[in-house]
Amino acid sequence: MYLKSALLGLISLASASNVPSRQHLFTNPDADNDVTYTIPTVHESAVQARRILRLESIGTLSTVFPSTHAVEQRPADVGGAPIGLMDYFGDCEPNTGNPTILAITIATSFKNVDAGSNITLSLRWHPQDNVWRSPAALPRFSLVGRLEDIDTDAVEKAGITACYVAYHKDAAWWLPGNRIHESKWVRLVVEEIYWIGGFGDRAYIGWIPLEEWQSVTPEEIESVKLPGEKKGGWGSWKAWLGLGEEEQGIFEL
Numbered sequence: 001m002y003l004k005s006a007l008l009g010l011i012s013l014a015s016a017s018n019v020p021s022r023q024h025l026f027t028n029p030d031a032d033n034d035v036t037y038t039i040p041t042v043h044e045s046a047v048q049a050r051r052i053l054r055l056e057s058i059g060t061l062s063t064v065f066p067s068t069h070a071v072e073q074r075p076a077d078v079g080g081a082p083i084g085l086m087d088y089f090g091d092c093e094p095n096t097g098n099p100t101i102l103a104i105t106i107a108t109s110f111k112n113v114d115a116g117s118n119i120t121l122s123l124r125w126h127p128q129d130n131v132w133r134s135p136a137a138l139p140r141f142s143l144v145g146r147l148e149d150i151d152t153d154a155v156e157k158a159g160i161t162a163c164y165v166a167y168h169k170d171a172a173w174w175l176p177g178n179r180i181h182e183s184k185w186v187r188l189v190v191e192e193i194y195w196i197g198g199f200g201d202r203a204y205i206g207w208i209p210l211e212e213w214q215s216v217t218p219e220e221i222e223s224v225k226l227p228g229e230k231k232g233g234w235g236s237w238k239a240w241l242g243l244g245e246e247e248q249g250i251f252e253l
């Protein structure tokens with residue numbers, strides 16, 4: 001089954017219509033070159049990005065080790081080195097596009113931020129069907145921003161806990177106030193967005209202005225479909241997250 005779909009994938013890769021010109025793996029072609037595909041606009045790319053933020057829930061937080069290390073034991077020469085670590089997020093403040101993160105105080109990413117590091121969250125789209133696609137052809141992006149504490153009132157008002165636990169059932173173990181790890185709710189306040197929509201001859205690659213990211217409407221997020229997104233449309237991802245009627249209301253703006 002897997003072999004078959006892999007072979008089919010290779011066959012379709014070999015068909016001329018599906019082969020990107022190699023120089024466009026990481027850049028868009030010049031405007032005067034022949035382009036056989038309509039490249040999504042920057043705003044359409046922002047809509048796709050916001051839908052990925054909605055449907056994905058795991059990404060990579062990148063931070064930089066501080067040059068001095070006070071108490072912690074670690075190799076002496078890692079100061080200034082970047083480190084990318086898997087972490088959870090949730091699209092729990094969906095009208096802003098600022099991802100919600102449950103920051104565990106002792107985790108490296110948050111210690112680095114406390115020591116003055118900048119932070120980015122990188123995510124990519126994982127198709128939900130079993131069709132083979134070149135991962136290089138699929139959208140991925142990085143959100144550059146800063147962490148901001150979400151105050152208790154806002155947590156309650158926005159239903160942050162229910163939303164986050166709907167994305168991550170296991171996070172119930174380390175909610176703020178648990179006995180295992182000190183944790184707190186933070187939002188990544190998005191400041192810059194770097195987007196790679198896929199191969200550059202058919203997808204936008206570059207910076208998405210913050211206004212485009214922030215101006216995406218709930219209807220727009222609902223209206224697009226990502227490559228290999230499972231049928232069933234909008235209702236299905238809520239069911240897939242296991243949201244009850246009441247919690248689903250969080251996302252109706």
Ligand SMILES: *[C@@H]1O[C@H](CO)[C@@H](O)[C@H](O)[C@H]1NC(C)=O
Nearest residue numbers: 064115116117118119144191
């Ligand atoms: C964080 O990024 C800003 C630019 O956005 C830069 O001026 C600053 O030096 C960076 N901080 C660190 C600790 O690298």
